[in-house]
Amino acid sequence: MVRYGKEHKQATRQRIVETAGRRFKRDGIDGSGVATLMKDAGLTNGAFYAHFESKEDLVATAVCEQLRGQREWLTSFEPGRAGIEAMVRTYLSPEHRDNPEEGCPSAALLDEISRCADPTKQAYTDSVLGIIDDIAARLAPRDLRSARVKVLSVYALMVGTLQLARALADRRLADEVLEQGIRNALAALDAGPEH
Template sequence: MVRYGKEHKLATRKRIIETAGRRFKRDGIDGSGVATLMKDAGLTNGAFYAHFESKEDLVATAVSEQLRGQREWLTSFESGRAGIEPMVRTYLSPEHRDNPEDGCPSAALLDEICRCADPTKQAYTNSVLAIIDDIAARLAPHDPQSVRAKVLSVYALMIGTLQLSRSLADRRLADEVLEQGIRNALTVLDAASER
């Protein structure tokens, strides 16, 4: 029997989390069984329990990791208010809409996360609030708490806009929904930053 080192185990765990995150966003949590997830990672089903206690444990971990990646993505935009508009436009773009496996876990999974167990909901909440706090600090660097609720509602608006755009059969209407979502989000965020 071959024993692998700690680094190998960590790399394997990371691979499972990354491939699961993409699969969950593409096919949903319920539509992604452990066998499929492990096959995506190039592993056998038996290896799963060496890394996770349950599928729910993997879901919580993958969602947190996906949101951590989204938080890192936010840092790619210019700091302060200057980065907000390109951030909103990129989020509410046809490219993001058309590639859910590469995008926001909230827009892809929110309807399923609300049915997950409390540890997954808590992991999601903690990760989302970190994103919200980062954006609030851009808008109101001296008092981020003053705009936190507005930023959270704009985040919800953007998620809903992206979900609706993904669900519409009429491509032109779907694009119009994205454009209006951009205008709505920027109007609210601009008002928040002027406080």
């Protein structure tokens, strides 16, 4: 029997997480069985339990990893308002709409995450709040607390807009929904504090 080192095991686990993240976003959590996920990673079903306690464990890990990638993506935009606008426009683009497996896990999986067990929901919450705080720090570095609620609301608007645009059969209408979503998100970000 061949024994693999810690690095090999970690690399194999990472491959499973990455391929599962893409598959979940494309086919959904419920539409992605362990056998399919392991085949995508080029592994046997038996290897799954050497890396994860359950499919739910993999879901939580994959969603957190996808959100970590999204946080890294945010750093590619310049600081300040211009960077936020570029991020909004990229997020609500036809390219993002048309490639869910490469995009935001929230837009692809939110309805399924809401039906997951509490530990998965908590892992999602912690990870998405990291994204929100990163954006809030760009928007209002001196008032993160009030910016957090505003950014969370705008994030929800963007996720819902993308979900709706993906569901519409009329491509022109879907494009218009994305454009209006951009205007709505930017207007909400620029609005002053509520009194």
